[in-house]
Amino acid sequence: MQTKGHPVPAKKVSFQDVRDEVIRRIQDRVWPQGTLLPTEFELAEEFGCARATVNRAMRELADRGIVDRKRKSGTRVNTAPVKQAKFEIAVVRHLVEEKNAQYRYSLLQLEQIPAPAWLSSRLDLPNDAQALHIKCMHYADNRPFQFEERWINIAAVPDVLHQDFKETGPNEWLLSEVPFSNAEIGFSAIATDATLTEFLATQPATPVIQMERTTWFQNQPVTFVRMTFHPGYRMSTSY
Amino acid sequence: MQTKGHPVPAKKVSFQDVRDEVIRRIQDRVWPQGTLLPTEFELAEEFGCARATVNRAMRELADRGIVDRKRKSGTRVNTAPVKQAKFEIAVVRHLVEEKNAQYRYSLLQLEQIPAPAWLSSRLDLPNDAQALHIKCMHYADNRPFQFEERWINIAAVPDVLHQDFKETGPNEWLLSEVPFSNAEIGFSAIATDATLTEFLATQPATPVIQMERTTWFQNQPVTFVRMTFHPGYRMSTSY
DNA sequence: GAGTGGTCTAGACCACAAG
DNA sequence: TTGTGGTCTAGACCACTCT
Numbered sequence: 445m446q447t448k449g450h451p452v453p454a455k456k457v458s459f460q461d462v463r464d465e466v467i468r469r470i471q472d473r474v475w476p477q478g479t480l481l482p483t484e485f486e487l488a489e490e491f492g493c494a495r496a497t498v499n500r501a502m503r504e505l506a507d508r509g510i511v512d513r514k515r516k517s518g519t520r521v522n523t524a525p526v527k528q529a530k531f532e533i534a535v536v537r538h539l540v541e542e543k544n545a546q547y548r549y550s551l552l553q554l555e556q557i558p559a560p561a562w563l564s565s566r567l568d569l570p571n572d573a574q575a576l577h578i579k580c581m582h583y584a585d586n587r588p589f590q591f592e593e594r595w596i597n598i599a600a601v602p603d604v605l606h607q608d609f610k611e612t613g614p615n616e617w618l619l620s621e622v623p624f625s626n627a628e629i630g631f632s633a634i635a636t637d638a639t640l641t642e643f644l645a646t647q648p649a650t651p652v653i654q655m656e657r658t659t660w661f662q663n664q665p666v667t668f669v670r671m672t673f674h675p676g677y678r679m680s681t682s683y
Numbered sequence: 684m685q686t687k688g689h690p691v692p693a694k695k696v697s698f699q700d701v702r703d704e705v706i707r708r709i710q711d712r713v714w715p716q717g718t719l720l721p722t723e724f725e726l727a728e729e730f731g732c733a734r735a736t737v738n739r740a741m742r743e744l745a746d747r748g749i750v751d752r753k754r755k756s757g758t759r760v761n762t763a764p765v766k767q768a769k770f771e772i773a774v775v776r777h778l779v780e781e782k783n784a785q786y787r788y789s790l791l792q793l794e795q796i797p798a799p800a801w802l803s804s805r806l807d808l809p810n811d812a813q814a815l816h817i818k819c820m821h822y823a824d825n826r827p828f829q830f831e832e833r834w835i836n837i838a839a840v841p842d843v844l845h846q847d848f849k850e851t852g853p854n855e856w857l858l859s860e861v862p863f864s865n866a867e868i869g870f871s872a873i874a875t876d877a878t879l880t881e882f883l884a885t886q887p888a889t890p891v892i893q894m895e896r897t898t899w900f901q902n903q904p905v906t907f908v909r910m911t912f913h914p915g916y917r918m919s920t921s922y
Numbered sequence: 923g924a925g926t927g928g929t930c931t932a933g934a935c936c937a938c939a940a941g
Numbered sequence: 942t943t944g945t946g947g948t949c950t951a952g953a954c955c956a957c958t959c960t
Binding site for chain 1 (some may be wrong): 948949950951952956957958959960
């Protein structure tokens with residue numbers, strides 16, 4: 445909306461400007477759900493910027509699931525926006541320290557064993573595979589925070605045999621050893637069994653959140669871990 | 684790696700090419716964690732593409748938390764990659780239908796009440812605020828899938844009074860009415876109380892996952908909902 | 923066939939932060 | 942001050958997909 449008298453310096457239109465204005469129009473029902481938006485060319489003209497700028501803005505909206513884009517069809521306001529909640533799967537130590545609590549780690553058990561059948565099946569390991577079986581605890585201000593039970597595919601990370609995991613947990617070591625892996629994560633609610641009741645210091649059969657994660661590196665299975673949080677633990681995020 | 688004899692048509696280098704090659708080098712320890720990467724200009728030269736192309740590739744890696752970028756400092760391979768797990772907080776109906784199960788909705792209770800103190804406090808409502816209190820069930824193949832209890836801030840969406848929610852749940856209506864809201868979500872593990880035991884058809888004190896969500900639209904509180912899943916429900920995702 | 927988004931380029935200027 | 946990423950431009954061609 446700027447009169448074209450003299451060539452005013454005219455601050456350039458940023459892709460954020462475009463993005464925010466489009467969001468505003470959607471929120472204010474100028475473009476209700478399902479609306480077909482103007483083409484990039486038209487928007488560029490309206491906003492007085494390059495098409496690439498509009499493209500960048502719209503691509504971001506598409507990534508967020510706010511609009512749907514199709515070649516030839518154009519850009520449409522999404523009707524059933526897929527809400528995504530992102531949870532940061534951080535190292536336990538960070539979770540604890542974020543709460544300004546003192547972190548402490550304790551190794552409970554470490555043994556090399558032939559991979560049990562269920563593990564071989566789950567990780568698709570050969571029959572004679574060897575595994576490192578680890579149990580450990582994570583404390584926040586000396587109160588039980590998380591119980592961790594883990595199996596590591598030794599063939600995938602042979603160096604693991606030189607680690608004693610007395611000072612730092614296997615997760616942190618694996619992170620430095622096997623960066624940028626792929627993983628499958630699942631959360632469920634379970635009741636504490638005898639072991640969990642003991643280490644988490646709970647009443648028997650207390651509901652707790654358990655997180656299971658299987659990790660691969662370059663298509664090779666590396667580890668399966670089961671992490672059980674203390675009662676009352678709440679995972680939260682916002683969007 | 685292309686000899687510069689004749690001006691070969693030479694397929695253009697895409698930002699995906701750059702991105703994937705950078706990922707490969709990080710995975711293969713060519714650039715171990717903490718490494719300072721070459722500048723965009725240098726990479727553009729190496730790959731034989733424009734700097735904008737490199738920028739687009741690196742920006743994606745930064746978004747994924749694989750590298751850290753700072754003006755003047757340059758781009759560095761992230762040491763403690765923050766793993767992000769994205770959960771799609773979809774409409775319950777979609778969750779059910781994804782399992783190829785038949786979805787059924789049932790309204791249990793709907794009443795207009797003065798907002799209880801805890802709700803006013805949580806949503807920052809005025810003292811005389813009115814709320815719509817709703818209880819309903821979601822079934823998958825006629826088996827209890829989720830129990831939902833919700834409070835809606837009537838002032839934020841007055842139209843809600845014209846809805847009877849007999850056929851479709853409040854969530855779907857709110858989604859169409861209040862698109863692109865902000866929300867805070869939390870998950871915890873709880874034991875079923877009398878009501879939940881009844882509606883979810885479980886044993887008393889069964890561990891279940893409960894999701895709480897508070898939603899705002901343009902900084903105005905809209906709704907607070909507590910959704911409790913059937914026993915054994917598992918939230919999962921991969922990255 | 924034609925329209926729309928997807929991407930690349932070459933160049934430019936800006937903004938932040940390290941020295 | 943200076944180096945590095947952040948962004949915008951104007952133009953070009955490509956790729957999907959609808960008709």
